[in-house]
Amino acid sequence: MTRAPNMPAPIEEEWPAVCLVRPQMGENIGAVARVMLNFGLTGLRLVAPRDPWPNVKAQNVAVGADRVLTAARVEWRLEDALADATLVVAATARPRGMEKPVWGPREAADKLRAAMAAGERPVVMFGPEAAGLESNEVARAEAILTLPVNPGFASLNLAQAVAVFAFAMADARQATSVPAWFHEGDGPPATHEELENLFAHVEAELDHGRFYHPPDKAPLMKRNLRAIFLRARLTQQETQTLRGVIKALTIGRGGRKKDDA
């Protein structure tokens, strides 16, 4: 697929790796690969998958992320899958009474980004569907990742758990670059002179239409109407549009002469 020159570059990060421990359904492995690449992660490891590997169901679900599957490292023993890691995190819903730090996704992402900046190679383990990681597997981890799930319905699909973690990693990547609010390249904002001209226009037409009654309420009514349009943060173009709207609404009713405007 060619990319237009002004398109942002693809994001592919080898770390943190995602390690699925004893995964059962191929569909879930494929969904994990897909959502990892959605959020720019490419390092997938499988420990003792239940079904034969490579797996057609996984490939069908991975859609365009099949190369994450192809590149996945498959090991039979957990210790082999973790051998090159310098920092291991265990995703688990249940409190284990272990003396380990417990991180939410956001905190985990911040910690892992900091660790990677210092040259670390983190691996995050996710347990099999339904059962989750065993205690002796969790025991290998430096820290625990817990998602803020509903205590009344905590059983999260495997790929959904990875999705939340992968999102948190991507979110932490761009942490500071929050999208600006309004006026993003849709033209210059209106000046207050333009706004005053708009208000004067609509107020004159409303006066002609006997909108302001009783007359002593007119200042308050004008303020309320201004408040609406000020809050909308109009662009110059929009100010012109609204003046066109007023003209279209009042055309043909007669009364005010053109040079009143």
Added chain:
Amino acid sequence: MTRAPNMPAPIEEEWPAVCLVRPQMGENIGAVARVMLNFGLTGLRLVAPRDPWPNVKAQNVAVGADRVLTAARVEWRLEDALADATLVVAATARPRGMEKPVWGPREAADKLRAAMAAGERPVVMFGPEAAGLESNEVARAEAILTLPVNPGFASLNLAQAVAVFAFAMADARQATSVPAWFHEGDGPPATHEELENLFAHVEAELDHGRFYHPPDKAPLMKRNLRAIFLRARLTQQETQTLRGVIKALTIGRGGRKKDDA
């Protein structure tokens, strides 16, 4: 299911509602219901689902969240699904060149929590698999939700997109309170039904005033005008005021009969 006395209470929040627009696969609808309840959301709406409803595949995938499916509201028209909303957010990957605020999941969650604390009823729209929301659907929203996806592989599964949003809502539940967004003590916000009536009123009058020329530009011109008023976050009172404004501006010009309105 009984709960041990020291278990934390289940979390079930009716708002924000999740609105799936023209969803195709039952499996995805079921996965959405499941992950919503995983993160404590219960308000599901479906607009024109492709397959017959209720749907066995959806039920199979929802596992323990089938009551979210059972309680789902099904509508054929998007405006009916949004009628009681006071704040609509459109999840869309593509920049649309519309004058709307663009939020990441975390920012969206903060804004929606603040809005709900002020009594608002937010609805978040997700488009169909592959195609996503159409421009005229996005045009109904006050704000856009965008996920920080990999530009090289941006196509996110529908349920994964909802998972990330639902997680962000749950994560913000435990975060500190942010300042409220708009509508601070100036009366109840307008519902989308009231907004649609306002838009219909002004559009009919503008049509009568021959505002829309050339005619093929009418949809774009309508979207631009909507964007202004959606951005202003009108209260019910202000919606009434603007309808009074339109009446005052058009009075006496003749043409449209009263019962056209």
